[in-house]
Amino acid sequence: MTKTLHRRALCAALLASAIAVPAFAAEPNDWPNRPLRVIIPFAPGGATDVAARIVGQELAKELGQPVVIENRPGGNNLIAARALLSSKPDGYTIMAAGADALSIVPLLYDAPYKVEQDFTFIASMMTAPYVLVARGDFPANNLKEFTERLRADGTKLNYGSFGVGSVTHLGTQMMLNQMGVSATMIPYPGGTAPAVQALVAKQIDFILTDVPGSLQFVKSGQLRAYAWTGHGLKGVLPELPTMAKAGLPNYFFDPYVGIIAPAGVPAPIAEKLSAAFKKVLTLEPVRKDFESRGVVATYLPGSGLREQALTMAQQMQKVINENRISVK
Numbered sequence: 001m002t003k004t005l006h007r008r009a010l011c012a013a014l015l016a017s018a019i020a021v022p023a024f025a026a027e028p029n030d031w032p033n034r035p036l037r038v039i040i041p042f043a044p045g046g047a048t049d050v051a052a053r054i055v056g057q058e059l060a061k062e063l064g065q066p067v068v069i070e071n072r073p074g075g076n077n078l079i080a081a082r083a084l085l086s087s088k089p090d091g092y093t094i095m096a097a098g099a100d101a102l103s104i105v106p107l108l109y110d111a112p113y114k115v116e117q118d119f120t121f122i123a124s125m126m127t128a129p130y131v132l133v134a135r136g137d138f139p140a141n142n143l144k145e146f147t148e149r150l151r152a153d154g155t156k157l158n159y160g161s162f163g164v165g166s167v168t169h170l171g172t173q174m175m176l177n178q179m180g181v182s183a184t185m186i187p188y189p190g191g192t193a194p195a196v197q198a199l200v201a202k203q204i205d206f207i208l209t210d211v212p213g214s215l216q217f218v219k220s221g222q223l224r225a226y227a228w229t230g231h232g233l234k235g236v237l238p239e240l241p242t243m244a245k246a247g248l249p250n251y252f253f254d255p256y257v258g259i260i261a262p263a264g265v266p267a268p269i270a271e272k273l274s275a276a277f278k279k280v281l282t283l284e285p286v287r288k289d290f291e292s293r294g295v296v297a298t299y300l301p302g303s304g305l306r307e308q309a310l311t312m313a314q315q316m317q318k319v320i321n322e323n324r325i326s327v328k
Contacts, residue, residue, distance in 0.1 A: 028268035031091055035066040038259075039095040041080035042162075042191030043073045047128040047210035047295050048257050052096045054289055055125065058280040073190045076109065076163050077101035085113060089264035091273055094122060098257040099167040102309035104316050108165040108327050115309060120270050121302035122259040123277040128295045129254055130171065130229040131240065133214050134206040135199055136222045143226045143246035146206075150181040158184040160195035160207040164327050168195075170319045171229060171253045172208050177322065178248050199223060208253075211236055211294020230254030236294045256298070256312070258305035274301055 038056060040049050049071065056067035072080040077100045087093035095101075097119075105111050113119070132143070140146040150157060161169035169185055176182060186204050188195040192213035198204050199214075200222050208229060215236065217223040225237060227246040230253055232238075243251040259277060261270065280286060281299040290297045300308070319325070 028266050028272070031269050031272065032063050032065045034092065035068055036060075036063070036091075037068050037070055037087075037093045039080045039083055039093065040069060040071045041073060041077040041095070041097070041101060042071065043193050044071055045213055046192030047126075047212045047293070048096050048098065050212045050293055051126050051128075051257065051290060051295055054286060055277070055280055058283060058286060059276055062276045062279055075189070076105055076166055078105065078109065078111065081105075082112060084260070085118060085262055087262055089120065089262040089266075091261060091265050091269040094259050094261045094273070096125065096257055097260045098128075099255045099309075099312050099316070100162070102258070102260070103312040104165055104167060104170060107313065107317055107320060108325070116306070118263050120261040120263055120265040121305045121309075122261055122270055123274045123281075123302060124256060124258040124298055124300035124305040124308060125277065125281065126257050126290060126295045127230070127254050127298050128210045128257060129231055129233060130168075130208045130210055131214065131218075131237070131294075132175070132206065132226045132229065132243070133196075133199065133209055133218065134224045134226065135202045135204075136217075136224055137202070138205060138224055140224075140226070143241075143243070143248070146226050147179045147181060147247065150176075150179065150183060154182045155184075157205045158186050160186050160188050160198055160204045162191055162195070163187040163189045165320075165325060167255055167316075168208050170316050170325070171255070173323055173325070174253065174319045175208070175229070175243070175248065175251060177319070178251050196223075210255075215294055231296075233291055233294060233296070235288075235291045256305075256308045258300075258308065260305075270302065 038052050040052055042048055060067045072083050084095040102115055140149045195207050196213045200217055218225045228242045232242050278299045281297045287297045
């Protein structure tokens with residue numbers, strides 16, 4: 001009786017395996033057969049959101065399925081990250097993740113993830129050069145005068161960031177360190193849009209911000225731009241110097257944004273998704289549209305995105321240590 005039951009159990013297991021393996025193996029060939037969801041960790045209107053919507057339109061054409069953008073701002077990217085981690089590793093839910101989520105949060109917070117264990121790296125999507133922008137009536141015509149004003153009135157001046165330990169906080173603190181000045185940080189967890197709105201309303205004095213969220217205000221004179229934090233863009237604000245050329249020779253800060261998925265996405269699906277991003281990001285209309293908005297389409301495979309994340313983590317760890325930044 002026992003042997004008979006054992007044989008039956010073994011046969012049942014083998015039959016289940018025979019059924020399950022072909023079904024799983026066929027899944028990558030069938031993918032995608034329903035809409036994709038792209039989680040954005042910021043409010044609408046910032047560089048990541050704008051770029052994801054541009055790419056999403058072309059990605060839908062390439063993959064033959066709708067691409068839905070879902071904004072999950074707040075919590076220093078943790079709200080968005082938790083939403084991603086709770087999804088199935090099937091390639092249908094991905095996240096546009098940048099330096100905040102991949103290079104900074106794990107250094108400061110009790111994050112619910114380990115970057116190299118809990119995510120599948122799909123592709124790098126863009127770099128988003130930041131600009132130093134002040135309220136329109138800020139009494140400084142260039143970076144040198146801006147630094148002098150901070151040196152004289154820094155304790156009275158404040159700047160916006162996405163929150164303690166955010167990429168904008170650490171990038172600004174790195175700039176202030178090199179200038180040898182100080183200022184007070186005011187958090188705007190919703191991202192670029194609320195921080196820029198506060199600056200336009202003169203509730204704060206300056207910010208480091210991406211171009212898509214601030215360009216119209218710079219062009220209208222409501223805000224004053226002083227320098228690029230990383231590489232400049234020829235097609236946008238061509239008269240604006242880089243920090244290095246404007247007086248901070250050792251300052252370089254060029255935030256990235258890439259695409260990640262939960263760990264465990266089958267390799268064929270991850271590769272197909274990465275290849276789709278590569279094709280879309282090399283389309284000339286997409287590249288020109290990106291640059292006109294102040295971001296750079298920068299495709300790298302998943303391994304390249306992982307390297308970007310690790311390199312910036314080292315840079316940010318130094319800023320955290322030098323300034324004894326803590327969220328506890």
